[in-house]
Amino acid sequence: MGVYLAESIVRSTVESHFDSDPTISPGLLRLHFHDCFGCDGSVLIKGKSAEQAALPNLGLRGLEVIDDAKARLEAVCPGVVSCADILALAARDSVDLSDGPSWRVPTGRKDGRLSLATEASNLPSPLDSVAVQKQKFQDKGLDTHDLLKTLCPPNGDGSKRVALDIGSPSKFDESFFKNLRDGNAILESDQRLWSDAETNEVVKKYASRLRGLLGFRFDYEFGKAMIKMSSIDVKTDVDGEVRKVCSKVN
Ligand code: HEM
Secondary structure, eight states, X not given: OOHHHHHXXXXXXXXHHHXXXXXXXXXXXXXXXXXXXXXXXXXGOOSTTSGGGSGGXXXXXXXXXXXXXXXXXXXXXXXXXXXXXXXXXXXXXXXXHTTOOOOOOOOOXXXXXXXXXXXXXXXXXXXXXXXXXXXXXXXXXXXXXXXXXXXXXXXOOTTTSOOSSXXXXXXXXXXXXXXXXXXXXXXXXXXXXXXXXXXXXXXXXXXXXXXXXXXXXXXXXXXHHHHHHTTTTOBOTTTOBOOSBTXXXX
């Protein structure tokens, strides 16, 4: 199957779910992030001791979209597109559909054969200090800029949960950073990004952004950081497979 066909199948699947529920897009972005401290689709695997069972992964949304895309892809050409690639493509399409930037997603990830709840402790937690959050990103080769560039700007389902971005909870934009500047962040850990000297510098730049006009191009930088994040600990044929169904290993 050509890359173009695979991408268009994922895109149309995400679009059809987005049309009936636009709040699915932050769910899909977060799902990719939570998979990506090892981007191998392991967050999709079901099981009592699998990653999904870990505390930071409770409340993940959008798994049915990935399953749907997988079923459509397998029907056309079985065994080619991994669940990890579908996650990366769906996250990109979700941001794009929410008026955010778009980027080219490198593909070819293989799916892991193991999913351990204990691995979720690598994920940064809202209870971590900024220093620990930075360290957790650094352990995976991401720096402070990447942390801020990828940090939850688009937001969730205001009816079911607290929106993390007052002002424009369903749009992908700079209002998250303006809220940090103005002391209006929802998560205490997000607000601490304003007090930490290094992250403060970056927040100030993003808060003053005028899309496309200022030199500091958040949209471009966000795409770059996402590509970096979606390359963390990627699996190859040696240690991975293309799953037939995303919720279980072959
Ligand atoms: C220091 C790092 C991070 C911390 C502490 C953090 C923490 C959180 C928390 C506590 C929530 C709320 C969960 C809930 O309502 O159940 C959340 C939601 C979210 N996060 Fe993060 N996050 C971090 C990094 C990221 C990154 C890197 C991304 C994307 C690349 C991301 C994307 C999202 C999105 C889109 C949501 C909304 C999900 C939804 O509506 O279902 N986060 N985050």
